[in-house]
Amino acid sequence: METQIISNTTSPTSTATEHPAAWKWYDYFRFNVDHKVIGIQYLVTSFVFYLIGGLMAMALRTELYTPDPDVLNPNLYNAFMTNHGTIMIFLWIVPAAIGGFGNYLIPLMIGARDMAFPKLNAIAFWLNPPAGALLLASFLFGGSQSGWTAYPPLSLITANTAQTLWILSIVLVGTSSILGSVNFVVTILKMKVPSMQWSQLPLFCWAILATSVLALLSTPVLAAGLVLLLFDINFGTSFFKPDAGGNVVLYQHLFWFYSHPAVYLMILPIFGIMSEVIPPHARKPIFGYKAIAYSSLAICIVGLFVWVHHMFTSGTPPWMRVFFTVSTLIVAVPTGVKIFGWVATLWGGKIRFTSAMLFALGLLSMFVIGGLGGVTLGTAPFDLHVHDTYYVVGHFHYVLFGGSVFGIYAGIYHWFPKMTGRMMNERLGQLHFVLTFIGTHLTFLPMHKLGLQGMPRRVAMYDPQFVNLNHLCTVGAFVLGISVLPFFINAVWSWIAGAKAPDNPWNALTLEWTTSSPPPVENWEVLPVVTHGPYDYGMGYGVSHDSNPDANDSSDDSSAPPASNPILALD
Amino acid sequence: MKQIPASILTLLAGIVITLVSLWVGQHHGLLPEQASEQAPLVDRFFSVMVTIGTALFLVVQGALIIFIIKFRRRSGDETDGLPIEGSIPLEILWTAVPAIIVIGLGIYSVDVYAQMGGFAPAGGMVAHHHTRPHHWFTPDAVAASLEPNSGLMAAPATLAKYGIGAAAGQTDSADLTVNVTGLQYAWLFNYPDSGIVSGELHVPLGQSVQLNFTAQDVIHSFWIPQFRLKQDVIPGENTELHFVATKVGTYPVVCAELCGGYHGSMRTQIIVHNPDEFAVWLQQNQIASHA
Ligand code: HEM
Ligand SMILES: [Cu+2]
Ligand SMILES: [Cu+2]
Numbered sequence: 001m002e003t004q005i006i007s008n009t010t011s012p013t014s015t016a017t018e019h020p021a022a023w024k025w026y027d028y029f030r031f032n033v034d035h036k037v038i039g040i041q042y043l044v045t046s047f048v049f050y051l052i053g054g055l056m057a058m059a060l061r062t063e064l065y066t067p068d069p070d071v072l073n074p075n076l077y078n079a080f081m082t083n084h085g086t087i088m089i090f091l092w093i094v095p096a097a098i099g100g101f102g103n104y105l106i107p108l109m110i111g112a113r114d115m116a117f118p119k120l121n122a123i124a125f126w127l128n129p130p131a132g133a134l135l136l137a138s139f140l141f142g143g144s145q146s147g148w149t150a151y152p153p154l155s156l157i158t159a160n161t162a163q164t165l166w167i168l169s170i171v172l173v174g175t176s177s178i179l180g181s182v183n184f185v186v187t188i189l190k191m192k193v194p195s196m197q198w199s200q201l202p203l204f205c206w207a208i209l210a211t212s213v214l215a216l217l218s219t220p221v222l223a224a225g226l227v228l229l230l231f232d233i234n235f236g237t238s239f240f241k242p243d244a245g246g247n248v249v250l251y252q253h254l255f256w257f258y259s260h261p262a263v264y265l266m267i268l269p270i271f272g273i274m275s276e277v278i279p280p281h282a283r284k285p286i287f288g289y290k291a292i293a294y295s296s297l298a299i300c301i302v303g304l305f306v307w308v309h310h311m312f313t314s315g316t317p318p319w320m321r322v323f324f325t326v327s328t329l330i331v332a333v334p335t336g337v338k339i340f341g342w343v344a345t346l347w348g349g350k351i352r353f354t355s356a357m358l359f360a361l362g363l364l365s366m367f368v369i370g371g372l373g374g375v376t377l378g379t380a381p382f383d384l385h386v387h388d389t390y391y392v393v394g395h396f397h398y399v400l401f402g403g404s405v406f407g408i409y410a411g412i413y414h415w416f417p418k419m420t421g422r423m424m425n426e427r428l429g430q431l432h433f434v435l436t437f438i439g440t441h442l443t444f445l446p447m448h449k450l451g452l453q454g455m456p457r458r459v460a461m462y463d464p465q466f467v468n469l470n471h472l473c474t475v476g477a478f479v480l481g482i483s484v485l486p487f488f489i490n491a492v493w494s495w496i497a498g499a500k501a502p503d504n505p506w507n508a509l510t511l512e513w514t515t516s517s518p519p520p521v522e523n524w525e526v527l528p529v530v531t532h533g534p535y536d537y538g539m540g541y542g543v544s545h546d547s548n549p550d551a552n553d554s555s556d557d558s559s560a561p562p563a564s565n566p567i568l569a570l571d
Numbered sequence: 572m573k574q575i576p577a578s579i580l581t582l583l584a585g586i587v588i589t590l591v592s593l594w595v596g597q598h599h600g601l602l603p604e605q606a607s608e609q610a611p612l613v614d615r616f617f618s619v620m621v622t623i624g625t626a627l628f629l630v631v632q633g634a635l636i637i638f639i640i641k642f643r644r645r646s647g648d649e650t651d652g653l654p655i656e657g658s659i660p661l662e663i664l665w666t667a668v669p670a671i672i673v674i675g676l677g678i679y680s681v682d683v684y685a686q687m688g689g690f691a692p693a694g695g696m697v698a699h700h701h702t703r704p705h706h707w708f709t710p711d712a713v714a715a716s717l718e719p720n721s722g723l724m725a726a727p728a729t730l731a732k733y734g735i736g737a738a739a740g741q742t743d744s745a746d747l748t749v750n751v752t753g754l755q756y757a758w759l760f761n762y763p764d765s766g767i768v769s770g771e772l773h774v775p776l777g778q779s780v781q782l783n784f785t786a787q788d789v790i791h792s793f794w795i796p797q798f799r800l801k802q803d804v805i806p807g808e809n810t811e812l813h814f815v816a817t818k819v820g821t822y823p824v825v826c827a828e829l830c831g832g833y834h835g836s837m838r839t840q841i842i843v844h845n846p847d848e849f850a851v852w853l854q855q856n857q858i859a860s861h862a
Contacts, residue, residue, distance in 0.1 A: 074832035147829050153806055154789040154830060242807025248790060249808060282642070283650070288657040291666075313792060313827075314803045318690045322681050329673035333666060340665040343631060346638040349652035353643070361639065368631050372624040375673065379680040381687055382617055384735065385799040388792060388827040452601045454796030456827040459835025463823065538654035 022521065031126065033118035034521060038125050039104025040419060043412075045125075046096040049132055053087035054481065056080040061443075061477035067464045077460035079143025079162070083135055086148045086166065089266065090173045091132050093404045097269040098215075099125065099180060101411050102208045104419060106184060108512035109202045111193030111530070113522045116186040124179035131172035138165040147458055149255060152229060152240035152248050160233050167230045174219045174226075177265075181212035181219075193511075195530040202510050202534045203292055207272025210296040211265055217304060218261040225254030252314055256307035264303045266400060268296055270407030271338055274360055277410045278342050280508035281357035282349030285535040288341045295334035302331050312383045321380040328378035335371055339364065354506070355429025359410035362437050366402025370395060373448065388458075391451025397444040401480075409436070409487070416494070417501030421518045424498060428490040435483035442476030509541055510534045588629045596622030606818040606843065607798035609687045614799070616683045623672060688813055689735050735802060735812060745781035745813060747774060753784065753791035753804040755830055756837040767856045772841040775849035776819055782812045792828035795841055801827055816843040 028037055028044075059080050063071040072080065103121065107114055115121045138144055138159075144166035146155035155163050188209050192201065229251065231237040238244035240251045271292075279286050286292060308316055308324035342364055351357065373395040377383050386392060409432070416424050446469040451457070455466045462470070504513040512519075514528045532541050596618045605611050642652065684690070749772065750761040760769045774780045784793060784804040793812065794801040797820075802812045826837035844852060 069835075074835070078829070078832055078834075145832070151790055151829070157789065158831065242805075247807070248805060282652060283644075284652040285654055285656045287655065288662050291657070291662050313801045314805070318684075321684065321689065325680055325684075326674075326677040329677050330670075332673050333670045336669040337662070337666055339631065341662075343634050343638065344658075344661065346635070346642055348655055349638075349642045350644040350648055350650060351639060351642050361635070364635055365632060368628060372628060375676070376617070376620045376624070379616070379620070379676060381613055381680055381683040381689065382620070384687075384801050385613055385796070387801060388794075388829075449601055453603050454794075454823060454825060456794065456825055456835070458829040460832070461835040463838065535656075536654070538651035 020521065022518075031122055033114070033122050035103045035107050035115045035118065035121060036419070036519065036523075038121055039100050039102070041125055042095050042099035042103060042128070043101075045128060045132075046092045046100060049087050049091035050096075051484070052136075053084050053092060054484065056084040056087070058477055058481050060084065061474040063460055064462070064470050065474045067462050067467055067470075069460045072460065074460040075142065075145055078145035078147075078458070079139065079159075081458055082144045082147050082150075082166075083138075086135060086144075086170070087132075088400070089148060089262065090170060091128065091135070093266040093400065093408070094173070094177065094262075095128055096408050097266065097273075097404065097411075098177070098184075098208065098211055099128075101204070101273060101408075101415070102180070102184060102211075102269060105415070105512060106187055106205060106208060107191070108418075108515070108519065108523060109205055109510055109534075110188065110191060111196060111511050111524070111528050112187065112191040113524070113527075115183050116191060117183050120179055121183050124176045124183070127172045127176035127179075131169040131176070134165045134169040134172070138162040138169075141165070149259070150226075150229065151255075152232065152246075152251050153242065155229060156232055156241065164230060164233055167226045167233075170226055171223055174223050177215050178219050181215040184208050184212040185216070193527055193530060196511075197530075199289070200530055200533050201293075203275035203286065203289065203296075204269075204272035206293040207268045207275070207296050210300040211268040214261045214268070214300045214303065215265055218258040221254055222258030222262075225251055225258070228254075249311075249314060249316075252311050253307070256310045257304075260307040260310065261303050263396075263399070264299055266404050267407075268299065270363075270404050271296065273407045273411040273414075274338075274342055274363060276508075276510065277356050277360045277414045278345050279535045279537055280506045281352045281354055281360070281414075282346050283352070283537050284345050284347075284349040285533070285537050285539075286341065287344035287347075288337070289533075289535065291337050292341050295337045298334040299331060302327060302334070306331060306378075309378050309380075309383065312380045313387045325378060325380045329375060332371065332375050332378075339368065339371070354413065355424065355426055355433060356410045356413035356506075358430065358433040359406045359413065359436075362433060363403060363406035363410065366398055366406060366440065369445075370398030370402055373398060386451050388456055389451030390447040390455045390457055393457050394444045394447030394451065397440075397447070401444065402440050406436070409433075412491070414506070415512075416491070417505045418512055418517050418519070420495050420498075421501050421516075422494050422498030423501045423505065424494045425490050428486045432483060432486040432490065435479055435486070439476050439479030439483050443473050443480055444476070446470075446472045446476075509536055584633070588626055588633075591629065592622045592626040595625045602799075603796050604818070605797065605799075606816055606820060606822055607795070607800065608815045608817055610797065610799045610817075612683050612686050616680065619679070620676065623676075687735065735800065746778035748781045748783065749774075750783045750785070751793065751804070752787055753793065753826070753830075754787035755789065756826070756833040758793070758824060758826075758837070758839050762853075765853055765857045767853070769856065771839055772824060773849065773852050774816055774841065774843055775846045776816055776843050778846065779813060779815050784810045784812070789830050790828045791826045791830050791837065794825045794827040795822055796825065797822040803828060816841075819843050819845060 023032070023034065023037055028041060032038065032041075059072060060077065063069065063077055065071075069077065103115065103125075106112075139162070141161040142159040144150070144155075144162045145158050146163065150163070150166070188201075188205050228237070228239040232240050232246070238246045240246045240248050242248055275286055275292055306324055306328040308320050309328045312321050312324075373391075377386065377392065377395060413424055413429055416422070450466055450469050450473075453466065455462055501517045503515065503517050505517075506513070509532065511528050511530070515524050532539070599618075599621050601621075602614055602617065605614060748763060750763055751772075752759040752761065757770065758772070760772045761767070762769075782793070782802075784802065786804045786806040789806065791804040792801055793804055797818075798814055798816070800812060800814055802810050804810060821840050821842050824839045824841050826834060828834075830837060
């Protein structure tokens, strides 16, 4: 218990390996089996799609500045709306949070040299670019216009070619997600260093484990639903054609059986990031490790039995509405456990307002709003009123933008030094945070009222009585658009010319910080030995610079910050 | 010690949060006017949720802000915080309290749903098709709500499998039945008793109305925000909606399910008349449609 983590020596990887000592820039554009390369490939690719999806969102908001359809053709509006949602979910949040952070961090956090199946991992990533290309190509055929939900019969009768490309694209990312999940489950269960107890597994790993199980259980159902849809469109079957004996509500069940769990696919890994970011920047152990770990599993299980809350106004019998109201409300309990745990982690801490921490704190605040809105939506009698309105749009953006996107940013600021060996600029990070925080509220808070007052979603034209609040939303969207600039500049500039990062700039205690920044090809020269929990702050570990192995004396105030650390040099 | 004890501060904060939440719950002003029997039920329920939500919001955001200020790192301080790893009593507390709240909300929502008539039309039919799948989850509220309505099964054949909104206790068929067709991008209202076809829905105040929906092409969703009622209109699957309008006036009828490029323009109106005015309207339009 009292021995120290064996830090790697700074010498390069032994020449005995078949790998080069470090990857060259062009290795990142090629088929590569290193989990770190793959993680960065996921992050960068998905960020590119985030920008594309974001531009589509700005086009939508521009159209909605006025009640009339005067900027975009309404069909193009729907194509942007559909592909915006699809890209944000399937090509940004999911690949960034699971593929990006998951691949980069899981082996490093459990002391493994790579994932269990490196080739499979690379294949899973390389399914994503063609999937994105298919979506973009669908615009040559008008773009899919039936929403990311693609309900038949609308999806059967509009833009058939584009809809087909859309389905193929989703099936590709779904396959990628299944392959990736198998890899995560096996890696986490089988490959952690022997010295790590299960109770010392970082919470991010528990979150990815829960996420992967959920993806494995639900994704095949979506694939099945979409393949049937594809057959209906192209091969004359009639699974979902009402005039030929098909059943449109069956599709909704198949779709939401996956797509409700999909919202947890988008938030569970983010919860994992939160549990990694908050303790080191608050200098406190995580509050209630077990509760946070188990609540991920609870969310994963309950999350499989709530899907009908998307169908309260559809063809669902009353007993279903009741059952799914109750199950949906129950999900709030494990979610609350996490929120309270993070808030309590702050108590008694020494909070450092790094950019990573700002986004984590912002997420806490935003997610409370999104979560409370979600509880109201989960009740059938109230949902009858607000289903398919802007209230829902406001809700899911608080969760997805205020939750997932904030979490991804927190993760990027936190692990950028590890991934690139460079520090990001904190001033630009703060500017990025302030703009994003204001923009998110401005864009998505008024939407709640719009929906309650009677504005449906997925509309290119609306009743003029709603124009004032829509102005606010559009202005907010532009603030959000601008907020990306300081981040983008910061990331690119820091990657090229940022201050060199020390191995452990945040004095964090998880294993990824015991290797160099960036880590060598096989992660460690000598595998680390785990001697303390991942969050044992305040117990004498990691207070001073990590190269000093005798940290657990009481020389607290004497340990000067490392000179190379621009964060601490800031104030 | 001039310091106010923490327990008094907590108590004060609790009182303030309670009062603010109660006030917000009653004065949020977020919902449009109420024009159906269901609307006040939904709104009361929403107010309760807003009250609880405001309280939770204030507690969590308040704690967050206080902790951020109080436990910020002072410059030059390189030490760690307190090595607290959890507290079982606290964790039990914040698991149990939300659990109680959501279970309470769940029961309340079922009750509201029953009062709105959510179990009436389709509930009877479900019992018809399956052998009472209810019992394994049924809270008492559901069971109780089903009884007064069970007479509905004997009511004139309703073909709809799904729907909502027969007023609780209603046993006979509605005063007015309108067949509604949804198509890209319009609503058609067909009055079977008088042969009137209209693009706007006219109904009498205070009388029970039954809408029978059919979709001609894709899924639409019939929504009257002032009634707090919405029902999907599904091709190949008949649905229905029951309501009693409680306020004379003109209200929007909105399509809420994406149905194509002009989905946003699929809007019309419902006009709630006094019964005698409605009779006049019926008569005039009957003549017009037979002429
Ligand atoms: C720049 C910030 C963003 C803005 C201004 C924005 C705006 C919008 C708008 C206007 C719609 C169409 C609403 C409708 O007509 O129903 C929409 C839909 C949607 N957005 Fe965003 N959005 C943003 C970011 C995001 C992010 C980060 C996600 C992450 C997952 C996301 C997920 C979705 C989804 C799932 C839909 C629904 C699409 C559908 O109904 O098929 N959005 N957004
Ligand atoms: Cu859901
Ligand atoms: Cu529509």
